[in-house]
Amino acid sequence: MTTTPIDLPDGLEITGEIKPEHLSVLTPDALQLIVSLHRAFAGTRQERLAARKDRQARLDAGEELDFLEETKAIREDDSWKVAPPAPGLEDRRVEVTGPTYRKMTINALNSGAKVWLADQEDANTPAWDSVLGGQVNLLDSLNREIDFVSEQGKEYTLRPDEELPTIVVRPRGWHLEEKHMRIDGEIASGSLVDFALYLATAGKVQIEKGRGPYFYLPKMESHLEARLWNDVFIHAQEALGIPRGTIRATCLIETYPAAFEMEEILYELREHSAGLNAGRWDYIFSVIKTHRAKGEDWILPDRAQVTMTVPFMRAYTELLVRTCHKRGAHAIGGMSAFIPSKDEAANTKAFDQVEKDKSREANDGFDGSWVAHPGMVEACRAEFTKVLGDSPNQIDKTREDVAVTAADLLSVKDTPGEITEAGLRANISVGIQYVGAWLSGNGAAAINGLMEDAATAEISRSQVWQWLHFGVTLADTGEAVTKELVDRLIDEEVDSLPGGAAQWGTSKDLFARMATAEEYHDFLTIPAYELLD
Missing domain, CATH: 1.20.1220.12 (Malate synthase, domain III)
Incomplete structure (x- = not known):
């Protein structure tokens, strides 16, 4: 293995190969920020991960999830709101998701979506070259210096003179590490590595272009984990001389415990908040994981039968819209996994499913939603435009008719199938x-x-x-x-x-x-x- 020489801050060791193209993101500012964030927050991160285990042990012993008594005052205080939508995030009626591989970066940016969720987490394999290569692709795309030629000779380039979707990066969750980096002998957090590399390079370009460094935050289980992210944002903005509040984050409510702390999560990130997302697939996974030690009332039927209209999923999405709009935040719907097919019957079914899914979300009050393939962008846009018209969002639809209880969120046993x-x-x-x-x-x-x-x-x-x-x-x-x-x-x-x-x-x-x-x-x-x- 050959490695391009690079000066590293004291205490930082990199064991992965460094290629010449990686140098555009392994900048002195980025590397120093990684070290600084690790030293400031590694201990708190470990405390938050330990708290997850403690809560799981209590659940295994018979405790049940509920809204927190100690944060009741935050939920009952109607005076606070999150920051207004940031530039480029006012209209989010259709967001396309996907990994930061070079070809898929170009396809996502050419899709016509309002937002591209550039995924360094669930849709990405975090091999070292992929972690760095994804950051290079993000920087190159913002500089309009990105292209790709497939093995078959097909060329991919950005469409000229067209406005690109707003990029929102999803870093790895708090539980994941970056084993190719050690700081003071300790393995680095994958979350902090992904965040710092983007903020210090492509994030700065976003600011120059009049938008900003925006993030999707995954897998959080409590408002204290959101507080940790907010502290990271403040620290990083100060370190790089970026005005406080420039960073914005949409939190995925994709763990069962987080569904009981939606308002508190918005509150912790309120100056940096861009809303909440209904991360439906991870949420179903978390329901199983959280109640793994419990009996038949918590056993779900075949995955295909656990739809968004079953009682516990319906309660979760209704509460999310109500919570976000109460606080002036965007509510973003979940990913439709259907993709176009060359088979006519399968293709018709896929588009029908996407249209029904997005129509339901738009009429429920969501401000936008996700699709997993550029070919589904227009189907999603059409359903939201039927409801939104020319308005960028429907945050003013406060859904005061919604009153979701803890029992509603816990009604897994009522799932048919x-x-x-x-x-x-x-x-x-x-x-x-x-x-x-x-x-x-x-x-x-x-x-x-x-x-x-x-x-x-x-x-x-x-x-x-x-x-x-x-x-x-x-x-x-x-x-x-x-x-x-x-x-x-x-x-x-x-x-x-x-x-x-x-x-x-x-x-x-x-x-x-x-x-x-x-x-x-x-x-x-x-x-x-x-x-x-």
């Missing part, structure tokens, strides 16, 4: 295929007409674990879910995939280990990360 062998097989097949794609460097994989990312793979392995752990009976076969059954179906599903066990062996082994372990593992991507590089 069945657990079937077909659903079990689908979880196994999708999970193994996604892990295989992730390990090969593709964090956003098209599988069976859907754009799968880490969240849907987490649902897949978590449902298998849950059904196995409680020995549920399959509705279509009458067979109990046992380890022997799961092992047999894993073998059968792998044998049915192109390449069989020879191609899918590593992903099969990892999925099987996570899905059939005696103890539940919090994140699939943590052991998967150990296999990278």
Whole structure:
């Protein structure tokens, strides 16, 4: 391995290869900011991660989630609001999501969406070259110096003279590390590395262009984790001489505990807030994970049957819109995973599903929503424009008719549906295929007409674990879910995939280990990360 020479701040060690093209983002300011943030906040980050484990232990012992008594005054105080929408974030009626791979960066920026969620988390494999390469692609795109030529010779360039979507970067969650960087001997936080590299390079270009460094914050479980991010923002702005409040962040409400702290999360980030997002797939994953030790009232049916209209999901989205608009914040809907198909019948179904999904969200009061493919941008835009017209958003639709209780959020047992062998097989097949794609460097994989990312793979392995752990009976076969059954179906599903066990062996082994372990593992991507590089 050859590495381009680079001066590093005292205390920083980089073990990954540094290529010449990486130097545009591994700047002195960026590297010094990483070190400064680590020294200021690594301890608090570890405290917040420990608090997650403490809460999970209490839930396992019988405690239940509820709105916090100690923050009741914040929820009942009607006087506070978040900051007004930042430049480029006034109108968010359609946001396209995707990883920062070079070709997909160009496609996203050419999509016509209002916002591009540049994903360094669930849709990205955090191999070292991908982490740095994504930052290079973001900087190059803002400088309009980006192009790509495929192996087939197809050229990709930005459309000239067209306004680009506003870029909003999703860094890795607090639980993830960047193993190729150590500060004072300690492994760096993936969150802080992704944040600092963007802010100190492309973020500065965004400010020069009249917008700003904007972020989507994933996987938070409490308002104290939001407070940590706010402290990071203040520290970083001061370090780089950026006016306080320039950074804006949309928080994904994609963990079960966070649904009970929506107002508090907005409050902690109010000077930097850009609203909340209904991260639906991770939310379903978190429902399973949070109540993994509990019985049949918490066992969800086949993944395909857990729609946005089931009671506990409906309560979650209604509360999100009500909370955001009460505080003057954007409410952004969840990702539709459907993608265009060359099969006419499948394509018609996909567009019909997207249109129904976005129509429901727009009429519920959301200000915009996500699609997973540029081909779905216009379908989403059309449904929101029917409701919004020329208005940039509908924050004034305060939804005072909504009154969601803790019991409503916890009404998982009211979810209709069945657990079937077909659903079990689908979880196994999708999970193994996604892990295989992730390990090969593709964090956003098209599988069976859907754009799968880490969240849907987490649902897949978590449902298998849950059904196995409680020995549920399959509705279509009458067979109990046992380890022997799961092992047999894993073998059968792998044998049915192109390449069989020879191609899918590593992903099969990892999925099987996570899905059939005696103890539940919090994140699939943590052991998967150990296999990278």
